[in-house]
Amino acid sequence: MAHKYFYDTGEEKLGPVTGNELVQLRAAGQIDNKTWVRREDSETWRPLGSVDLREEEYEEANPSLWKLLTRHMPVSRLILLVAVLVVFILLVVGVLSVAWPFILVILAVWLLHRSLR
Numbered sequence: 001m002a003h004k005y006f007y008d009t010g011e012e013k014l015g016p017v018t019g020n021e022l023v024q025l026r027a028a029g030q031i032d033n034k035t036w037v038r039r040e041d042s043e044t045w046r047p048l049g050s051v052d053l054r055e056e057e058y059e060e061a062n063p064s065l066w067k068l069l070t071r072h073m074p075v076s077r078l079i080l081l082v083a084v085l086v087v088f089i090l091l092v093v094g095v096l097s098v099a100w101p102f103i104l105v106i107l108a109v110w111l112l113h114r115s116l117r
Contacts, residue, residue, distance in 0.1 A: 004040035007031060007048070016040045019056035022048065027060075 005022055006015030009031070017025070025031045026048065033049030063071075069078055096103075 005037050005051075006040065008036040008045065019053050020060055022051075023053055023056050023060045 003019055004016035005019065006013055007017070007022065007025075008014075022031070022037065026033070026035075031048060033047060035048045036045045037048050037051055038045045059067075073081075
């Protein structure tokens, strides 16, 4: 499970945010490695540069397909798209499971016709 953090901008303490959000804030220049942060389950404040965010940085640099899709599309629309895709695949598989002998005969006739030209 991802850790949650609080961070101190010097004017106010904000959070909780995920480690990924800290990485994004640092990349956007809103915070830097000298910004004081603490984990949600801790009372100890440390500079962001001393916090190990390698897992979050790796995830930010190499996002999963689901994260990429949810960045550009609402989750409800994405779920609907996946459901339609699953139904389409099931229909294609169902049609092919019934029609494959006919398709095979048509293919054989077509190949025979091409070879006799």
